[in-house]
Amino acid sequence: MEKTLKLSSQNLNFYYGTVQALHDISLDFYSNHVTALIGPSGCGKSTFLRCINRMNDLIPETKVDGKIIFDGQDIYAHSLDVVLLRKRIGMVFQKPNPFPKSIFENVAYGLKVNGIRDKRLISETVEESLIKSALWDEVKDRLYESALSLSGGQQQRLCIARALAVSPEILLMDEPASALDPIATQKIEDLILQLKELYTIIIVTHNMQQAARVSDFTAFFYMGKLIEMDDTETLFTRPKLKQTEDYITGRFG
Amino acid sequence: MIIFKRQTTEKTMQWLFFTIAAASIVILIMIMIFLFIEGIPIFKKISIINFIFGKYWYPTSSPPDFGILPLITASIVVTFLSSLIAVPLGVMTAIYLSEIASTTMREIVKPVVEMLAALPSVVIGFFGMVVFAPFLQETFDIATGLNMFNASIMLAFMAIPTICSISEDAISSVPKTLKEASLSLGATHFETITRVVLPAALSGITTGVILGMARVIGETMVVLMVAGGAALMPSSIFDPVRPMPASIAAEMAEAPFRGDHYFALFATGIVLFIFTFAFNMIADYISNKYKQSGERV
Numbered sequence: 001m002e003k004t005l006k007l008s009s010q011n012l013n014f015y016y017g018t019v020q021a022l023h024d025i026s027l028d029f030y031s032n033h034v035t036a037l038i039g040p041s042g043c044g045k046s047t048f049l050r051c052i053n054r055m056n057d058l059i060p061e062t063k064v065d066g067k068i069i070f071d072g073q074d075i076y077a078h079s080l081d082v083v084l085l086r087k088r089i090g091m092v093f094q095k096p097n098p099f100p101k102s103i104f105e106n107v108a109y110g111l112k113v114n115g116i117r118d119k120r121l122i123s124e125t126v127e128e129s130l131i132k133s134a135l136w137d138e139v140k141d142r143l144y145e146s147a148l149s150l151s152g153g154q155q156q157r158l159c160i161a162r163a164l165a166v167s168p169e170i171l172l173m174d175e176p177a178s179a180l181d182p183i184a185t186q187k188i189e190d191l192i193l194q195l196k197e198l199y200t201i202i203i204v205t206h207n208m209q210q211a212a213r214v215s216d217f218t219a220f221f222y223m224g225k226l227i228e229m230d231d232t233e234t235l236f237t238r239p240k241l242k243q244t245e246d247y248i249t250g251r252f253g
Numbered sequence: 254m255i256i257f258k259r260q261t262t263e264k265t266m267q268w269l270f271f272t273i274a275a276a277s278i279v280i281l282i283m284i285m286i287f288l289f290i291e292g293i294p295i296f297k298k299i300s301i302i303n304f305i306f307g308k309y310w311y312p313t314s315s316p317p318d319f320g321i322l323p324l325i326t327a328s329i330v331v332t333f334l335s336s337l338i339a340v341p342l343g344v345m346t347a348i349y350l351s352e353i354a355s356t357t358m359r360e361i362v363k364p365v366v367e368m369l370a371a372l373p374s375v376v377i378g379f380f381g382m383v384v385f386a387p388f389l390q391e392t393f394d395i396a397t398g399l400n401m402f403n404a405s406i407m408l409a410f411m412a413i414p415t416i417c418s419i420s421e422d423a424i425s426s427v428p429k430t431l432k433e434a435s436l437s438l439g440a441t442h443f444e445t446i447t448r449v450v451l452p453a454a455l456s457g458i459t460t461g462v463i464l465g466m467a468r469v470i471g472e473t474m475v476v477l478m479v480a481g482g483a484a485l486m487p488s489s490i491f492d493p494v495r496p497m498p499a500s501i502a503a504e505m506a507e508a509p510f511r512g513d514h515y516f517a518l519f520a521t522g523i524v525l526f527i528f529t530f531a532f533n534m535i536a537d538y539i540s541n542k543y544k545q546s547g548e549r550v
Contacts, residue, residue: 053437058429058436086436093430109438
């Protein structure tokens with residue numbers, strides 16, 4: 001598949017107070033490809049992911065320098081509308097976090113806050129999003145039940161549907177399967193492979209097999225630094241650096 | 254030997270704490286029983302219906318009238334009016350503190366709001382009497398500034414800290430992940446507050462509101478000082494009124510011991526107790542019922 005640059009991080013540094021969590025990260029992401037970010041806990045991969053939709057803005061006393069260019073625009077520029085950015089860059093969180101509302105309302109939420117009033121359009125989009133997230137058959141008869149009545153795996157697919165409903169261009173996934181059992185995990189992984197036809201996906205994962213199964217590119221983070229980035233097959237079979245090799249063969253981390 | 258000794262200490266401690274806990278509960282129950290023993294005799298003279306719905310409260314004329322409807326009305330209306338003021342102010346302050354204010358601002362404003370709770374009610378009453386009453390009298394050109402409106406405003410001051418601090422706790426305990434989910438979908442901060450945070454915190458906010466109202470309906474000193482004291486059915490918000498606690502406090506000293514007036518005042522106390530008890534039960538029910546759906550995320 002042809003590679004189109006979608007998003008590119010350029011010399012990104014990130015600080016929690018005085019502690020530097022990310023060092024000089026430069027990384028490119030391509031349209032309709034899945035990029036996995038791997039590395040041990042605390043290596044900065046989640047922090048980096050949350051820089052992409054500026055979710056770290058919520059944490060007081062953090063500082064960013066460097067650039068993240070999305071469609072030719074620096075997302076940290078002063079003139080940028082963060083709300084609009086987050087609509088274009090969706091996110092799925094580590095623990096399923098559906099709103100304590102009905103299944104339908106969960107998916108419709110993003111549409112409503114983005115000013116869509118047309119009831120028919122809303123229900124069409126809800127259905128479409130639930131179909132895309134492979135949840136429709138399981139919930140079509142109970143759309144108005146509480147989202148909290150779903151199982152963990154279903155809740156996570158609901159969160160994916162909710163993110164898809166606002167038609168983002170990029171989907172950020174922060175260990176989306178880490179709280180799920182193997183069957184639910186497999187469903188999420190199958191889903192990721194389908195979704196990359198339509199979206200650019202960046203996924204943080206602890207699970208190296210998962211990275212190997214779903215991603216086209218893999219970036220290895222360690223201690224807040226990007227150690228190595230390559231297409232997934234090369235990184236897992238012929239890593240250039242010893243540090244990467246040690247990690248993927250389970251010798252540390 | 255050592256094992257035996259340790260068990261004895263455990264047992265002793267358990268008994269000690271049980272006795273202390275039991276003592277305070279028993280004393281409270283005894284006060285309640287006393288309230289009923291001293292109040293019920295009035296119903297030999299007047300039926301419960303006539304007592305509660307009687308429109309005239311002339312306990313010292315002969316024959317006396319023991320109808321507490323004006324007192325109940327006064328309590329309810331004053332509570333309602335003060336909630337009308339205190340709920341929006343308290344809840345909005347809570348939203349500001351937990352969602353909008355910077356850390357420094359919160360550290361300044363929160364203790365100030367809580368200090369308002371520490372103001373003795375007599376001070377609030379004094380303020381209402383000396384500052385606010387003359388102001389009302391002049392501004393609206395009314396006979397007296399000591400009236401239902403004044404009492405409602407002063408009581409609102411007393412309810413705001415309760416409502417605000419309980420609501421603030423409820424709002425702050427809404428999981429951060431829910432807010433992040435909302436923001437990540439392109440919702441603004443304001444939409445996130447109104448559509449996600451407030452609904453999730455609603456049970457806690459309601460609890461705060463009801464406890465604030467319970468505080469208002471039971472408050473004595475403020476209404477005694479600023480409500481005006483007339484045991485009449487009010488026809489405007491600028492009429493002087495006599496809520497139940499004010500009536501009890503003002504008349505108890507002069508009511509002959511174990512006379513009809515005395516019994517009637519205790520019976521008023523029973524009615525008041527039922528009101529506050531109901532408020533607390535509702536608050537308890539709401540906070541329990543909706544607790545799990547709020548936390549299970």
